[in-house]
Amino acid sequence: FLIWMMNSFVEYIETLPFSMWQGLSINVLQAILLIVIVAGFGYWLIEKQKTGCWTGISAIIIFLMLRWWSFFQAGRQNKVIVYNIPKCQAIDIISGRQYIFMANDKLRADEGLQRFHLRPSRVMHRIAPAGSFQNTYINNNLLQCGSRRIVIIDSNVRIDSSAGKIPIDLLIITNNPVL
Numbered sequence: 001f002l003i004w005m006m007n008s009f010v011e012y013i014e015t016l017p018f019s020m021w022q023g024l025s026i027n028v029l030q031a032i033l034l035i036v037i038v039a040g041f042g043y044w045l046i047e048k049q050k051t052g053c054w055t056g057i058s059a060i061i062i063f064l065m066l067r068w069w070s071f072f073q074a075g076r077q078n079k080v081i082v083y084n085i086p087k088c089q090a091i092d093i094i095s096g097r098q099y100i101f102m103a104n105d106k107l108r109a110d111e112g113l114q115r116f117h118l119r120p121s122r123v124m125h126r127i128a129p130a131g132s133f134q135n136t137y138i139n140n141n142l143l144q145c146g147s148r149r150i151v152i153i154d155s156n157v158r159i160d161s162s163a164g165k166i167p168i169d170l171l172i173i174t175n176n177p178v179l
Helices: 002-015 028-047 050-075 105-109 111-124
Strands: 078-082 090-095 098-103 136-139 142-145 148-153 170-173
Touching (some): 090 142, 098 105, 098 136
Parallel strands (some): 148 170
Antiparallel strands (some): 142 148
8 A cells, every 4th residue: 555655646746747857868977976066065055164165166067068068969960870679660860969760650650669769869869850951862762861872671672683883871771671
């Protein structure tokens, strides 16, 4: 009964506005700095020592610089992520802090699979969905992102041997196609 009461209370707290903070991604060093901030200001308040205050302020400055640097790096990223999800195809094309998502219908329909497999990566890379990118062209299984060409070969692709060769930068083979 006590466990049920505790779980009910936690579920109630979860429904309150602003009770959950989603999409927060910090590394180990940033977590340590947050602890130093709390400890420094706590020491300053309890012991009335200025060293605690200066420690807290220094940790805040370092923390903010690290956060700025991580967001700056996220704004400059260009990546292609191919997810390993059983019986599903999922690819994120990332430019800066935005992504274009390519997936099969099964994965697009299942929010639970997306939340479990895709969300942690998207939080870590600090990305949000984009409608399209400039200089990006998608035609069936051929993608061109700027000067990069990506070809996806799955079970639906038929390769015409009489057609000329297309130079590509990345080849993704999925769904065990017969080649």
